[in-house]
Amino acid sequence: MKGLSCPYCGHTAMSVGRKMFLGRATDVPCKSCGRKVGVVASSMIMAYIPFAVAFIAALSISQIRLRIAVLVGGAAVTFLLWWLWLPLQKRD
Numbered sequence: 001m002k003g004l005s006c007p008y009c010g011h012t013a014m015s016v017g018r019k020m021f022l023g024r025a026t027d028v029p030c031k032s033c034g035r036k037v038g039v040v041a042s043s044m045i046m047a048y049i050p051f052a053v054a055f056i057a058a059l060s061i062s063q064i065r066l067r068i069a070v071l072v073g074g075a076a077v078t079f080l081l082w083w084l085w086l087p088l089q090k091r092d
């Protein structure tokens with residue numbers, strides 16, 4: 001899977017759950033080859049945009065159910081981008 005592929009060996013570097021807790025300054029060893037990988041900071045910001053847009057949109061929605069649906073939708077898109085699209089980079 002592209003979003004979890006190690007930039008060194010091309011194999012799966014970590015679980016989805018582990019990737020969710022990576023930050024800009026955090027790196028972890030690839031579970032296949034052991035070399036350090038992390039997320040690309042500029043792409044990380046891009047992945048947050050759907051949730052930020054949903055949050056701003058939700059402020060102007062008065063119906064509580066619709067507001068929750070918009071927030072959950074934005075969070076889901078951000079989660080999918082983080083998982084499938086956000087690339088890993090070399091940190092060694």
Ligand SMILES: [Zn+2]
Binds near residue numbers: 009032035
């Ligand atoms: Zn690797």
